[in-house]
Amino acid sequence: MSTVLFVDDVPAITSALKRRLRQEPFRMLEARSAHDALDVVAREPVDVIVSDEVMPGMSGTELLRHLYRTRPDIVGIVLTGQPSVDAAVRAINEGHVYRFLTKPCDPLDLAAAIREALRDRDVLVETRKRMRERAAEVA
Amino acid sequence: MSAEATFPVRPSNEPLPAAFARLLQGEHAPLADAVTVALEQAALKTGSAAAFLAVLEHDTISDLFCWRAGRASAERTVPADAPDVVDASLAAARTCQPLVDAGRLVVPSLDEHGTRLVAGVMGRDRAYADADLWLLTLVVAHLSRHPGVGGTGATLAREAQLLQTQKLESIGQLAAGIAHEINTPIQFVGDNLHFLKDAYHSLEALLMACREMDPVAGAPPRPSRCVEARRKAGQLDLDYLQAEIPSAIEQSLEGVDRVAKIVRAMKAFSHPDTGERTPVDINAALESTIAVARHEWKYVADLRTEFARNLPHVPCFAGELNQALLNILINAAQAIGEVVGERGPDKGLITVSTRLDGDAVEVRIADTGPGIPESIRRQVFNPFFTTKPVGKGTGQGLAIAHAVVVGKHHGSLTFESAPGEGTRFVIRLPLDPA
Numbered sequence: 001m002s003t004v005l006f007v008d009d010v011p012a013i014t015s016a017l018k019r020r021l022r023q024e025p026f027r028m029l030e031a032r033s034a035h036d037a038l039d040v041v042a043r044e045p046v047d048v049i050v051s052d053e054v055m056p057g058m059s060g061t062e063l064l065r066h067l068y069r070t071r072p073d074i075v076g077i078v079l080t081g082q083p084s085v086d087a088a089v090r091a092i093n094e095g096h097v098y099r100f101l102t103k104p105c106d107p108l109d110l111a112a113a114i115r116e117a118l119r120d121r122d123v124l125v126e127t128r129k130r131m132r133e134r135a136a137e138v139a
Numbered sequence: 140m141s142a143e144a145t146f147p148v149r150p151s152n153e154p155l156p157a158a159f160a161r162l163l164q165g166e167h168a169p170l171a172d173a174v175t176v177a178l179e180q181a182a183l184k185t186g187s188a189a190a191f192l193a194v195l196e197h198d199t200i201s202d203l204f205c206w207r208a209g210r211a212s213a214e215r216t217v218p219a220d221a222p223d224v225v226d227a228s229l230a231a232a233r234t235c236q237p238l239v240d241a242g243r244l245v246v247p248s249l250d251e252h253g254t255r256l257v258a259g260v261m262g263r264d265r266a267y268a269d270a271d272l273w274l275l276t277l278v279v280a281h282l283s284r285h286p287g288v289g290g291t292g293a294t295l296a297r298e299a300q301l302l303q304t305q306k307l308e309s310i311g312q313l314a315a316g317i318a319h320e321i322n323t324p325i326q327f328v329g330d331n332l333h334f335l336k337d338a339y340h341s342l343e344a345l346l347m348a349c350r351e352m353d354p355v356a357g358a359p360p361r362p363s364r365c366v367e368a369r370r371k372a373g374q375l376d377l378d379y380l381q382a383e384i385p386s387a388i389e390q391s392l393e394g395v396d397r398v399a400k401i402v403r404a405m406k407a408f409s410h411p412d413t414g415e416r417t418p419v420d421i422n423a424a425l426e427s428t429i430a431v432a433r434h435e436w437k438y439v440a441d442l443r444t445e446f447a448r449n450l451p452h453v454p455c456f457a458g459e460l461n462q463a464l465l466n467i468l469i470n471a472a473q474a475i476g477e478v479v480g481e482r483g484p485d486k487g488l489i490t491v492s493t494r495l496d497g498d499a500v501e502v503r504i505a506d507t508g509p510g511i512p513e514s515i516r517r518q519v520f521n522p523f524f525t526t527k528p529v530g531k532g533t534g535q536g537l538a539i540a541h542a543v544v545v546g547k548h549h550g551s552l553t554f555e556s557a558p559g560e561g562t563r564f565v566i567r568l569p570l571d572p573a
Contacts, residue, residue, distance in 0.1 A: 010327070015327075016390065017327075054319065081319040
């Protein structure tokens, strides 16, 4: 079964999402901060991360940018309550997110995005690997 | 190449140049006429080809007059041969220093509220000297007293406008944060209600089955129905529902409470200005200010309140006081943000305390930021003075706070700061401000 990690500094958000999506065919984990998320990723298999953007310490985009380099096998989704064009541009260009979603978000839309992310994951990972190889060749 | 010059001090016994007699007499002339006369005199006296005057509103130029040799009046245009007039004027205004460079002399006018006007002369073949600086200082000082730009009435109106503009700016800044503060509970309250709806549907099926067991009061339960009810119960994860339903309800109630609290705080904070003093509960004013600004501090700092109980109410202009408290609080959060960003996930601490001290209520807002360096302490309350990068601060927050606390409420606003440890702002509001 695939695993989705929800990252949000408000625990009520992640626990409510887990309740709402409990019948979805994936396992769900929670983390309270980007640093917690890195710990989880280090010890558990994770396929998709759904992260809040504005959090104390490291932001969602920073977390996903870091993981894009160290764990290209994880697909990132941002779910933010403070959307802005600037935040979206950074999430896409630096965080390489698969989807940029805003709160309040219908969990069914989120579930659809997660299912699509899981569906496209292999292709995305393969593409990232090739891009990396090409970048290495050019360099 | 430009160099900073110091203000020359005019010897007190020296008579005013005769040419300024006409200027001073013309104090009640329309602004454009007064400016023309003043600029013409400035240009002629310093042997310049052109003179200009920039009128500042906040940190932008709202009006620009230019007089050139041979012209009868000053024109409201940027001189084509000196496109950097605007930049030079703003630079002089921001540093509160005259600017002397190769072909130009620019002097800002200062008063206790900050820079209002910037005058300049240019187009002379030899360098400007101290005598020119002195003359131009006199011209700009004279113009700043003109009712059209610097008169008492205009000054008050401009202050009110400045306060209003800054208030709108800070509401704009807060709005994004408040939206986030509201969107977060809306998200999880919505999710929980959907979950509760689903859970109820599941439980309803079980409930129906249970009722079927005993359709007639007093009759024995029918075995076939009991089997059915057990089957329904088996389909449900009752342990899960029993654990999750109460916490979904609890979290939702907390979420709704949070939204209500934010909305109440916004209402209390945006107290309409009646133009009159009303008795204000300072602790309550701080509570609502802290709540509306929560998004500004919560990521960088924990906030502790130490409020004295039974504080007497203070006669205040409530809306403006809230604005001043907000500015100081945001300043504290931003100061901590400077060091927390470097330190990583550790948060700083903001401590807000109140106490009765003699005939005044004292508010202390302390942060664990980097402290204010000795070299800039005298400038902290100056309008436009900021240490923040462009776009992050306009340098007006603390200036406004000072104007509100000292100017409007006859209180005092001071600070104590230790580099590396933090800063504590102390606001004293007299109980009897008369």
